[in-house]
Amino acid sequence: MAKKLMKGSEAIGEAAIQAGCKLFFGYPITPQNEIPEYMSHRLPQIGGTFVQAESEVAASNMIYGAAGSGERVFTSSSSPGISLMQEGISYIAGSELPVVLVNIMRAGPGLGGILPSQADYFQATKGGGHGDYRLLVLAPWSVQEAADLIQDAFDLADFYRNPVMILGDGLIGQMMEPVEFHPDRKPCKELKPKEWAATGCKGDRPTNIINSLFLDPAALERHNHKLQAKYEAMARDEIRCAEYGTEEPYDVLIVAYGTVARVCVTALEDLKEAGIRAAMVRPITLFPFPYAQVRAASEKAKAVLVVELSCGQMVEDVRLAVEGTRPVHFYGRQGGMLVTPEEVVDEIRRLLTVPQLEADHA
Amino acid sequence: MLETVFCRTPALADVTTHYCPGCTHGVIHRLVAEVVDELGLRERTIGIAPVGCSVLAYNYFTTDFQEASHGRAPAVATGVKRARPDLIVFSYQGDGDLASIGMGEIVHCANRGEKITVIFVNNAIYGMTGGQMAPTTMPGQIATTCPLGRDVELAGYPIRVAELLSTLRTPAFIARASVHTPLYTVKAKEMIRRAFRHQADNRCFSLVEVLSTCPTNWGLPPAEATSWLEENMLPYYPLGIFKEPGGEDRAPSPLGEKR
Numbered sequence: 001m002a003k004k005l006m007k008g009s010e011a012i013g014e015a016a017i018q019a020g021c022k023l024f025f026g027y028p029i030t031p032q033n034e035i036p037e038y039m040s041h042r043l044p045q046i047g048g049t050f051v052q053a054e055s056e057v058a059a060s061n062m063i064y065g066a067a068g069s070g071e072r073v074f075t076s077s078s079s080p081g082i083s084l085m086q087e088g089i090s091y092i093a094g095s096e097l098p099v100v101l102v103n104i105m106r107a108g109p110g111l112g113g114i115l116p117s118q119a120d121y122f123q124a125t126k127g128g129g130h131g132d133y134r135l136l137v138l139a140p141w142s143v144q145e146a147a148d149l150i151q152d153a154f155d156l157a158d159f160y161r162n163p164v165m166i167l168g169d170g171l172i173g174q175m176m177e178p179v180e181f182h183p184d185r186k187p188c189k190e191l192k193p194k195e196w197a198a199t200g201c202k203g204d205r206p207t208n209i210i211n212s213l214f215l216d217p218a219a220l221e222r223h224n225h226k227l228q229a230k231y232e233a234m235a236r237d238e239i240r241c242a243e244y245g246t247e248e249p250y251d252v253l254i255v256a257y258g259t260v261a262r263v264c265v266t267a268l269e270d271l272k273e274a275g276i277r278a279a280m281v282r283p284i285t286l287f288p289f290p291y292a293q294v295r296a297a298s299e300k301a302k303a304v305l306v307v308e309l310s311c312g313q314m315v316e317d318v319r320l321a322v323e324g325t326r327p328v329h330f331y332g333r334q335g336g337m338l339v340t341p342e343e344v345v346d347e348i349r350r351l352l353t354v355p356q357l358e359a360d361h362a
Numbered sequence: 363m364l365e366t367v368f369c370r371t372p373a374l375a376d377v378t379t380h381y382c383p384g385c386t387h388g389v390i391h392r393l394v395a396e397v398v399d400e401l402g403l404r405e406r407t408i409g410i411a412p413v414g415c416s417v418l419a420y421n422y423f424t425t426d427f428q429e430a431s432h433g434r435a436p437a438v439a440t441g442v443k444r445a446r447p448d449l450i451v452f453s454y455q456g457d458g459d460l461a462s463i464g465m466g467e468i469v470h471c472a473n474r475g476e477k478i479t480v481i482f483v484n485n486a487i488y489g490m491t492g493g494q495m496a497p498t499t500m501p502g503q504i505a506t507t508c509p510l511g512r513d514v515e516l517a518g519y520p521i522r523v524a525e526l527l528s529t530l531r532t533p534a535f536i537a538r539a540s541v542h543t544p545l546y547t548v549k550a551k552e553m554i555r556r557a558f559r560h561q562a563d564n565r566c567f568s569l570v571e572v573l574s575t576c577p578t579n580w581g582l583p584p585a586e587a588t589s590w591l592e593e594n595m596l597p598y599y600p601l602g603i604f605k606e607p608g609g610e611d612r613a614p615s616p617l618g619e620k621r
Contacts, residue, residue, distance in 0.1 A: 023445055049444045053437070054470035061434035061467070065410070065441025068428045073445065091431050198426035198442070200406040200449055209420045210428040211411075 003178040008143045009034030011179045012076070012102055012166070013042060015150035018181050021072040021100070022048030025062035027055055027081060030114045031170040032104035035076040056081040060088020067097035068210035070197030072154055076102035078170075079120050080111060082128075089163055090129030093227070094212030096196075098157035100150065101135070102166045104173040107309075107336040115336020116170035118258060121313035124167050125287040132224055134231045136164045136238065137286040139257045143177035149284075152188045156238065159189035160230055161196075167286060169309065170336075171259040235288035244268060245279035246297050252348050253301035253326075254280040255294060255318050260307050260339055267344035278348060286314070294321040303351055304328045307339055373398045373407075375424050384577035384584025386541045387415060387483065391422050393541070393551045394452070394481055397558050398425065407450040408442050410435040412464075414456035415489040433464025436471035439478045450561055452479040457498040458488045461521050465497075468527070472567050475532040479557045480569040482523060485576040486595060493579035497521045500594050505579075520598065524571045528604035533566045536605040540573035540596065542588040553603070566607040573599055 006014070013035050016024075024039040040050040053059035059075055066073040077085060082103045092099055103124065107117035124137045136156055140146035146168060153164040198208045214220035245268055246253075256264045261282040271278045281297045283290050294317075298304050304326050306315040315330045322328055331347045333339050370376055373395035381387045398404050404425055411419040413432035420427030430438040435453035443451045460468050460482050468480065487505055488494040495505040495512055498520045502511040512520075524538040535557055539550035550572055557568035573595050575587040582590055 023441075025441065025444075051440065051444055051474075054466055058434065058437040058440075058467055058470065061431060061437035062441035062444070065428060065430075065438035065443075066445035067441070068438075069408070069442050069445040069449070071445040073441070087431055087434075095429070198408050198428050199446065200408065201424060201426045202405050207420070207424060208426045211420065213417065213429055 003180045005176055006143060006179045007034060007174065007176050008146055008168070009104070009173045010038045011143045011147045012150055013038035014181065015147035016074045016100065016154070017042055017046060017048070018183065019072065019151040019154040021074045021154060022046060023066050023071055023073040024048070024075065025051045025053050025059045025066065025073070026075045026077065027053050027059050029056075029078045029081040031106060032076050032078045032102070032173050034173065035102065056084035057087055060085035061091075063099045064088050064092050064095070064097060067092065067099045068095070068198050070194035070199060072098075072158075074100045074102075076104065078104045078106045079108050079117070082120065082123065086129035089135070090131055090133060091212055092163045093133035093135070094131060095210050096161040096227075097163070097210065098154075098161055099163045100153045100157055100166070101163060102150075102168065105167065105169045107334065113336045114170070116259070116309060116338065117334070117336060118169055118260065118309040119311070119313065119334070120167065121286065121308070121310060124165055125289070125317075133227060134234075134287050136160065136162060136234055136288075137167050138164065138240075139167045139284060139286050140172055141258050141261050141282065143172065143175065144179050146172055147179050147181065151185060155187040155189045155191065158191050158194075160234065162230060167258070169259055231288075238285055239288050239290045239293070240284035241290040241293050242282045242284060243279070243293070243297060244282065246281070246300070248277070248279070250277040250279040250300060251302045252276070252278040252351065253298050253304045254278060254307060254344070255283070255304060255314070256280065256307040257283050257286060257314065260309055263339050263341055264307055264344055266341040267348075270341055270345050271348060274345070276348060276352065283314070289317045289321070291317070291321040294318055295323070298322045298326045301326060305348060305351060306330050307344055308332045309339065310334060371396045371399045373404045373424050375422050377421060379422055380418060381415065382578040384575060384587055385415070386574040389541045389547060390481065390483055390550075390572050390574065391419070393547070393554050394454070395423060397551065397555045400555070401558055401562055403450045403558065403562060406448065407452065410439045410442070410451065410453040412453065412455040412459040414459045416454050416456060416483065417490065419454050433459050433462070434467055435459065436464065436467040436476070436478070436480065440471055440474070440476050443476055443478050447477070450558070452481060452558070454481045455483070456489065457482070457484045457486065457496045461497040461523050468523075469530075472527050472534055472569065473530050473532050475534065475567050477561050477564055477567065479561050481554065482569055482571045483574045484523070484571055484599065485574040486520070487576050487579045489576050489579055500598065503594070522599060524569070524604045527569060533607035534605050535560045535566055535568040535603075535607060537603045538571040538573070538599060538601050540591065540601055542573065542575060542591045546601075560607065571599075
């Protein structure tokens with residue numbers, strides 16, 4: 001299939017359709033309105049259904065209902081809207097239903113602003129709603145990768161019976177880039193029929209009940225252990241990350257995800273020209289986090305720099321990965337202000353003047 | 363030769379319920395199950411259970427079920443029905459669930475004309491949480507969060523859900539019934555039958571509000587509870603059909619003219 005120039009939001013919508021999703025329930029919020037607009041236009045063309053919900057709370061419960069019937073379903077929102085969806089998301093995780101969620105992050109807290117941000121990392125990767133649960137979180141850095149990850153997200157959601165979130169920022173949603181779809185694409189996991197779905201109780205089979213209520217504490221504990229085993233399986237089998245320049249010797253390791261990592265790739269080129277040796281690890285799955293990969297890459301560096309559009313959230317996972325064996329520094333911008341390659345270069349130059357590092361570097 | 367003249371309807375599970383003595387949830391469950399069976403819908407019916415006394419409704423029916431969070435049953439039902447329009451979807455909700463925390467969801471679900479059936483059980487109190495004031499609690503009625511009785515100056519008047527929803531322009535079937543006597547119970551079943559019929563015919567949104575007793579939290583023996591319902595709730599919550607899918611729109615009188 002030929003490449004098409006598409007806006008990120010539209011590519012995300014089209015990728016969901018290509019993945020066989022015919023259902024979208026959502027509520028307008030900037031900067032992701034192009035996703036529901038695209039779905040409202042495209043879904044009727046393919047016999048699908050678009051519903052504009054009365055709120056994000058309702059939307060999250062509509063996708064919960066639709067997923068319970070075994071159909072592929074999808075929603076998108078942006079930070080304040082995702083906060084409102086946490087009720088449904090917790091129930092979806094607790095009831096073990098497959099849904100795909102897109103969060104095109106904007107700056108917070110509160111109403112915040114509409115410009116790009118990565119300040120929902122904690123919310124996405126550490127729970128967000130009530131109870132012990134995890135989303136599988138995928139972070140694209142380009143429109144093409146967003147389209148590819150959306151399709152994988154549906155397979156992963158079905159395989160694990162767990163919500164999967166695509167965590168992007170306003171740049172992913174708004175920029176236009178060439179995208180290629182692969183109609184003959186095979187699922188990334190081996191998928192079984194959804195025999196658990198509530199589709200009508202035929203004959204005398206036991207009723208299928210989609211539920212997260214366990215009044216017996218021992219049963220609820222067992223249910224929690226079952227969920228945890230699933231998250232452990234994700235950590236074992238689903239970690240994705242990319243490395244840049246780690247095959248050469250380097251003094252500083254950058255860790256960044258999403259569009260910030262693209263800025264950092266430019267910074268890596270500038271650093272190379274300036275004779276400063278640096279490399280980067282880019283986590284693609286934020287949960288499960290590539291702890292082992294970050295740790296291994298950090299061991300070849302003298303220091304680690306985490307760059308984010310937040311006040312420092314993923315940096316906590318990097319510190320857990322490095323376990324104090326290397327100094328971990330943070331550089332971030334907030335409020336919709338973006339990181340530039342020059343800022344990353346300057347920050348690394350500054351780090352290299354820290355006495356211990358300078359001595360090592362000399 | 364013995365002939366079976368009365369038996370449990372197949373859509374109702376053969377189990378003991380957790381409902382209190384004198385509570386009418388059991389009667390309403392039975393009416394729903396009988397209608398589902400009589401219309402031959404059991405194998406394609408999905409129930410949506412609420413948060414409230416009927417949170418365990420999925421244990422009492424032999425249809426597939428999905429448990430909703432508090433108040434969101436109409437949104438969950440929307441998701442199921444839109445995903446699988448061939449299924450028959452009903453939500454079963456109490457007054458705290460539907461008329462308080464879930465007011466947004468029920469209004470918009472009705473207004474979109476989702477082809478689902480809502481069984482709305484109004485017993486004028488929060489039952490499962492232990493007798494707190496509901497949006498439907500009667501003026502002066504004592505509850506644990508209005509120990510001196512509902513003060514309409516502070517809490518407003520009880521919300522009449524059937525009347526409120528019947529103002530929406532979208533076609534719908536909306537009725538109020540009661541199950542406090544056998545005769546009223548027979549009439550209630552007829553309303554529930556019509557509601558499911560409208561859905562089975564893919565016609566419109568349908569809701570039956572059913573007045574119900576809560577002897578435990580009203581602090582009354584079951585027989586006195588039915589009398590209390592008749593004396594206190596019936597005058598405020600009139601029974602009848604409030605809206606039918608072919609019904610006329612309500613037109614206001616022109617400004618400045620007497621009706």
